[in-house]
Amino acid sequence: MNNTPPSPRRPLTERRKAATRFEIARAAAELFTERGPDATSAEEIADRAGVALRTFYRYFRNKQDAVGPLLAVGAERWRVLLAAAVPGTPLPEALERTLTEALAVPEDGTAEGLRRTRALLRAAVRDPALRAVWYRVNQESEERLVPVLARLAGPDADPLELRLAAAVAVDALRIGLEVWAESNAPDGPPGAPGTGAGSPAGPVLRCLREVSSGLRPLAPAARAVR
Template identity: 45%
Template sequence: MHAHLPSSSGSLTERRKAETRLDIARTAAALFVENGLRATRAEDIARAAGVAPRTLYRYFATKEEAVAPLFAAGAQQWAEAVREAPAALPVRDALRHAAERALAADDTGAVESLEWVRSLLRMAGESAALRAVWSDACHGSEQTLVTVLAEREGRSGASSLQLRLMAALASAAVRVAVETWAAGDDPAGSPAGPAALAGRCIEALGDFRRP
């Protein structure tokens, strides 16, 4: 998932805060990958990011939470891709199209972001705190997707139950795809990369028939 900057909407102060959070997140991820989660202190992250420790703790309660914006940025990118998918596409096709776009290893920055995610998810296997950060990001993605799907499908009379079920299934499919890829060694842009796996997982969900 690409770690792009948040939307330009909102006040200048809000955008600067979001940029600072993402800068800290990138720094934390790089240090975790280079030195290991246990060996990296919050103070190390703050120093490398060029902020005071109190600034870091103003944004994040723990060092593990410092990478949350990276996970959240990828989730937001997927939701936006669903929103921008052609309106004529059936919901499953729109979800697959969006997941493949959000997880595409189409440039050096995207590959780097995906490799960070792979490393962080491997670390999460031994860190309950980092697993909780990933879980919260996945849940947040699901909640955002409910809103996006309501915009797309609301006109067709889809119920709240249907929308929540679609979002939950799609979010689980993408999570399984990313976690499966992260557990292996296949390149991000390969046929076994996260974009390809996400497409296959969403395809396997069927046509989202009404319950």
């Protein structure tokens, strides 16, 4: 039985804003995949998304920034799954199980979404502004992961170890995805694009296992000596 309370439903205006942000992000990703960031303008992204240019700039600072929501989808899905894990679950076990589940579903559930993600990560190698967005997304993911791990570990967990565990987990995801993006592996079978030899799960889980082998159960915080 899942005793996790349901997330409060966001107001309609917030949901519409989130939907608009994601539509712009998807349009930017499609154009970057087709032409590359250099050959794509903010005006073209806005036109593809069906919004005015002023609407584009209301949500994003520049064209590279527009793909941020898309790059953050996987990490957000991972955090939701971790938040639903049973408190006290060994950290390496919880991280691997939820990450495997999160990676099984590409950005939009299709092989095309997987190809888009791979194209964005490859483009980030050559585009410093796009790379900065990717690093920012990972930094924000690390910060948001800390309270999720704190809930799993309990109130006595050491804050230093919590931050270290969050950094290790997010870096494993980032490096694994970058290695997968630069590889020549196929994008996986059409019926299950997030699984199989061509999915990002292989290199990401390998990274996670390598680094999490050094993660011990989160210890209680050191208490002041009276």
